[in-house]
Amino acid sequence: MRLVLASASPRRLELLAQIGIRPDAIIPADIDENPRKDEAPRAYVARMAAEKAACIAAAEPGVVLAADTTVVAGRRILGKPEDETQAAAFLRLLSGRRHLVLTAVTVQSGGQARHRLVETTLRFRPLSGADIAAYVASGEWRGKAGGYGIQGRAAAFAPWMQGSFTGVVGLPLAETAVLLESFGVRAPHGIREITQ
Numbered sequence: 111m112r113l114v115l116a117s118a119s120p121r122r123l124e125l126l127a128q129i130g131i132r133p134d135a136i137i138p139a140d141i142d143e144n145p146r147k148d149e150a151p152r153a154y155v156a157r158m159a160a161e162k163a164a165c166i167a168a169a170e171p172g173v174v175l176a177a178d179t180t181v182v183a184g185r186r187i188l189g190k191p192e193d194e195t196q197a198a199a200f201l202r203l204l205s206g207r208r209h210l211v212l213t214a215v216t217v218q219s220g221g222q223a224r225h226r227l228v229e230t231t232l233r234f235r236p237l238s239g240a241d242i243a244a245y246v247a248s249g250e251w252r253g254k255a256g257g258y259g260i261q262g263r264a265a266a267f268a269p270w271m272q273g274s275f276t277g278v279v280g281l282p283l284a285e286t287a288v289l290l291e292s293f294g295v296r297a298p299h300g301i302r303e304i305t306q
Contacts, residue, residue: 111172111173111293111294111295112134112135112171112172112173113131113132113133113134113135113172113173113175113290113295114133114134114135114136114137114166114170114172114173114174114175115133115135115136115137115175115176116137116138116139116162116163116165116166116174116175116176117136117138117139117162117175117176117177118136118138119253119280121259121261121279121280121281122177122280122281123136125276125279125280125281125283126281126286128283129283129287129297130297131287131290131295131297133175134172135170135172137166137170139161139162139163139165139166139176140165141158141161141162141165143158143178143189145187150185151180151182151185151187151210151212152212152227152229154180154187155178155179155180155212155213155214155227156214156225156227158178158180158214159176159177159178159214159215159216159225160176160214160216160223160225162176162177162178162216163175163176163216163217163218163223164218164223167218167219167223172219173217173218173219173290173293173294173295174216174217174218174219175215175216175217175286175289175290176215176216176217176218177213177214177215177216177280177281177286178213178214179211179212179213179255179277179278179280180211180212180255180256181200181204181209181210181211181212181255181256181257182209182210182211182212183203183204183207183209186203188200188203188204188255188256188257189255190252190253190254190255190257191251191252191257194246194251196257197246197251197252197257198242198243198246198257200251200256200257200258201237201241201242201245201246201251201257201258202237202242204234204237204256204258204267205234205235205236205237205242206234206235206236206237207233207234208231208232208233209231209232209233209234209256210229210230210231210232211229211230211231211232211255211256211273211277211278212227212228212229213227213228213230213274213277213278213280213281213282214226214227214228215227215228215281215282215285215286215289217286217289217290217292217293219293224289224292224293226282226285226286226289228273228274228277228282228285229273229277230271230272230273230274230275230277230278231271231272231273232260232268232270232271232272232278233268233269233270233271234267234268235267235268235269237267241267245258245263245264245267248262248263250262250263250264259279260275260278260279261279
């Protein structure tokens with residue numbers, strides 16, 4: 111079964127490799143990623159994943175995997191910062207408070223699509239001006255929702271997390287594996303859903 115990853119994110123590719131899945135093609139979806147007026151964060155992230163999958167599935171055969179991750183502070187959607195000033199502003203906003211990371215996953219093939227929305231809550235410790243300046247100078251914020259990557263230096267900012275670590279990185283592996291398996295895409299040794 112041909113698998114197409116509708117994302118140019120190297121993090122998503124690395125996460126799939128962790129569970130033994132390698133896409134046959136990587137084709138990023140070219141869609142408008144701006145939130146609609148008054149769009150709620152959960153609706154926004156779910157719509158993004160669904161639109162990315164639909165965009166690629168319309169032109170490519172096989173199974174299409176798409177995902178979208180966003181950081182939410184209150185009701186404010188924090189996408190990818192445009193520049194260093196915005197990255198620093200995002201980190202100041204998240205300093206010392208809890209926030210949500212939402213990752214929506216859509217798998218689509220043959221006109222059929224399945225979706226999952228995974229929520230993770232994190233708390234950042236209070237960040238000093240020096241913490242923020244050093245992180246922004248590292249460049250790790252580039253291309254990352256909320257202006258940070260939990261798999262890098264920002265791991266030192268989050269003493270508490272509830273939910274999916276891989277969801278915060280950009281692709282919740284347990285949920286993604288089950289969705290892919292439902293379309294016949296399996297890791298070499300298979301993946302089994304565990305129910306209690």
